[in-house]
Amino acid sequence: MRTIRRRLMGEPPTLHYFHGVADPYSHLAAQLLPALAAAYGLRVVPHLVPAPAAEVAPEPERLLGWSIRDAGQLAAAHGLAFPADARAPAADAVRAAEGVLAGLTDPAAFSEAAFRVGTALWRGQPFDAPTRDAQAALAEGAAALAKAGHYLPGVFAFEGECYWGVDRLPHLEARLADLRQSPPMGPPVVRQLEASDRRGDVRRAPLEFFLSFRSPYTHIAAARVRALADRWNAELLLRPVLPMVMRGLPVPLEKRMYIVRDTKREADRLGLPFGRICDPVGTGVERGLAVLHRAIALGRGPDFVESFLQGAFAEGVDATTDAGLLGLAERTGLSAADVQAALADESWRAIAEQNRERMFGLGLWGVPAFRVGNLPAHWGQDRLWAVEQDLGRIAGGIA
Template sequence: MSIKSLLMPIVTQHMLGRARLLRQRERSMKARLRSDAPRQLHYFHQADDPYSVLAAHSLAALQQKYALQILPHIVSPPEQAAAPEPDKLQTYSRQDAHLLAQHYGFPIFPITGFALQPSAEKTEMANRLLVAAMHMGLFIQLVDSISAALWDTAQPLTEQTATALGIYPTAPELTASEMQQANQLRKELGHYLGACFWYEGEWYWGIDRLYHLELRLQDELGSNEMSNNQSLLYPPAAELAQPLHITQPPEIDFYFSLRSPYSAIVAERVFRLGQLAGASIKLRYVLPMVMRGLPVPANKRRYIAMDTAREAHVRQIPFGRLNDPVGRPTERGLALMPLAESLGRGQDYVLSFMRGVWAEGLDAGSDRGLRNICERAGLPWDDARLALQDDAWRKTAEANRLAMSALGLWGVPSFSCAGTAVWGQDRLWVIADILKKMAGKDKPLSKQVEPTNHQE
C-alpha cells in the first residue's frame, strides 16, 4: 500500500466532513456580521442554458423569503474540459430542464418547452440585454422576459423587439468585457457552469441544490426570524418508500462507474427501488471518464466531491473517507463483476465496493482491500483471484458505454426504464414515477419531502 493510499482516507474524511463544512459556514457568517455587510448571493447566468432559465426564475422568491442581496453575473458556456460532450449536454439539458420545470411547477419558456437551442445571434442579443438589465438593477425583474424572448423560436430578438422591455442593449464590446470578468470571477471562486449560486464560500448548482442553501439560510436566520415560514421553496424529491404492485415490472438499466461518487450514493437507493417495485436491475458498468481519456478539471472534481458529501449527508449515506479507485483499483473491481453476477451477488458486490472505497477508505488496488470487499459480498477470494486474470469485462464495459451513448447520455449514474433515460443520482425520482404510474397509483408526480436539517 502506498503512502498516498494510507493518507487519502484521513485527509478526505477531514476535508469532506460535515463538521468542517459547518465551521466554514460559521466563520463566513461571523466575518459578514463583523463587517456589517448584507447577505450577498452571487448568481452566474448562462443565457442559452435551460438550467439557468429555471435558476434565474427562482431569484425573486429567494430574495423575498431570505432578504438576500443578489449579485447577477452573465457568463459563457463551460470550457470543453468541464463539459466534454457539449452537443449531448445541450440536447439533454433542454429535455431535463423541461422535466424540472414541470416537477417544480415553473412556467415553461417558451410554451413548447426548450425545443430548440437559440441561435448564436439571439444569444448574443440576450446577453446584451441581460447586461443592460443588470446595470439598471432590473435583472431579477426582466430575466424571465428576456429568457422567454430568447427561447421563443417563432420570434426574433433584436434591438427593436427589445424596446418593449424598456431597456436598450449594451454595446457588444462592453457585454464581452462584462462576461469575461464574470467568467474570471466564476473560475476564481471555483466553478465552471452556468445556473450556479455562490454564497459565502459554498457553491450550489441549479435549482436541485437550492434546498441546501435554504437550509443554511434558515439556520442563520433562526426560528424567530423564519417564524412559520420554514418550508422549502425547492425541496428534493422523495424516495419511494412503499412497495408497488406491478403485474409485469420493467427492467431498470443502471449505468454506473466504480469511480463515480454520485454512483456510490445512489446504488443502494436504486437497488431498493427495484425491490419495492419488483423490477430487476441490469448492472451496466462503464469505465470512468478519466480512464477513457476525458479530462476532469480540478474545480469540477472538488465541487463533485463536496456536493456528493452534502447529498449523502441529507440521505444519511456514509461517504467521505475515500480512497480514489482511479486506474488499477477500478480495473480490478470491474474484473470481478462477471464473477459477482454469475454467483447472484452483483448488487451485494457493487454495494460492498462502493462503501469500501467511498466511505471506509479501503484500497481496492491491494489484495487486502479487495479481499475484504469480496468476502463480505459473498465472493470467494480464491475465485476472485482467478477472475482478476480475465479481461472479458472490458468488452462489456465498452458495450455498456455505447448503449448509454445511444440513449443520448454520456455520464453516470444514469438510468433507463420503459423508454425513458435520465442522468444523475438526483433523477431517480423520474424512474420511481414511471413505476408508480405502472402500478396505477393515482397520485401526483414526485411527491416531495423536506429533509431534516441535521447539524451534527
C-alpha cells in the first residue's frame, strides 16, 4: 500500500534509519547514509533511539564487548571505519552525544556528526556538545522504531521491512534496485559477505559449533559450517545448548517474529528450505538433545543436527511425538533402539550446561556461535566468512 501511494504521488522512496550512539553497529551504518541516498534516489530520515530494553538484548555487557570486537572486523571487511582502541563509553558521554545528534534531520549532516562524535565517544575522547536535551528525539525514535517492527538500534526500515545493520543491506539494496526506473548508478553500496569454496588443510584443528534446536539461524548454518569444516579438514565439534527461553532469558514476540522473517530472507538467498515450522521448545528440544548426545557418540551427530533442524523449520515435524522423532533419527541411520536408549539417558543435560558455560566463557551467550582453535569466537550464521578467515590463518601457520 505504501509503495502504491508513493508511486501515485510521485514521491521518492523513503528510508528510515534508527541510530543508537552507544551501538557499535550504528557507527558503521551511519557512514553509509549518503551513499545509499545517492545510489537509489532515496529520502533518508534518521531517528535517534535509546539503548534497547533488557528483554530484547540480554547480557548487555557481553553484547557490548562482542559488538565492539565484531564491529571492528566488520568495518575492515567493508572498508568502513571503527576505532581500533574502542572501549565502552561513559554514560555522561553517551548523553552528550545524543544531544549533538538530536534534531538533525539532514542525512548527510547526521552521518557526518554521528561519525565525528561517535569516533570520539568510542575512543573516550572529549568532543564539543551543546547542552541540548535529547529526550524528545529519543522518545520519537523509540516510537518510530516500534512502529516499524523492530527493537534494536542500527536498523534500516523501508516500506514494511526492517534490515538490521550493515549485514542486511544487500537485501535492502536488491529491493531498492528493483524500484529503479533507470540502470544502476554503480556497484552495490555493501557487498554480501559469505564463505567461499576455498579449500585448505588445518590438520584437524577444532571448529566448535554452538547450536540450539530452537534456533532458525542454527538451521540455516548447520550444513554450511559442516561443509566448511570438510573443505578445510577441520574437526567439527558440536556444542549443543538449551535455547535462551529454556535458560531463563526472555525472547519477546517482536524479536521472534523478526528472526523468523529474517531467516526466511536469508534462507531464500542461500537456496535453503525454511518456513514449515513446528516449534520444538520444551519437550521437543529435550528429546532432540537426548538423541543428539547418542548420535554424536555413534558418529552421526552432524547428520542428526541437520535432520532435526530440517524437520523443525522446513518440514513441520513434531519432535514431541515418538513418530516424529523416530523419523528424524532413522533417516540419519539411527535405529528405534538407539532412540529408546537415548531418551532413557539424562547425561545430555550436564553436557548442555557445560557447553553453555564454555560459550559464556568465550564472551558469547547466543547461537549459532563458532570458534576455530584458540582464536576468538564468532556469533551468527552470517559470520562464516570470518570463520573461513580463521581457518585460513591456521592453515597458513599464522594463528
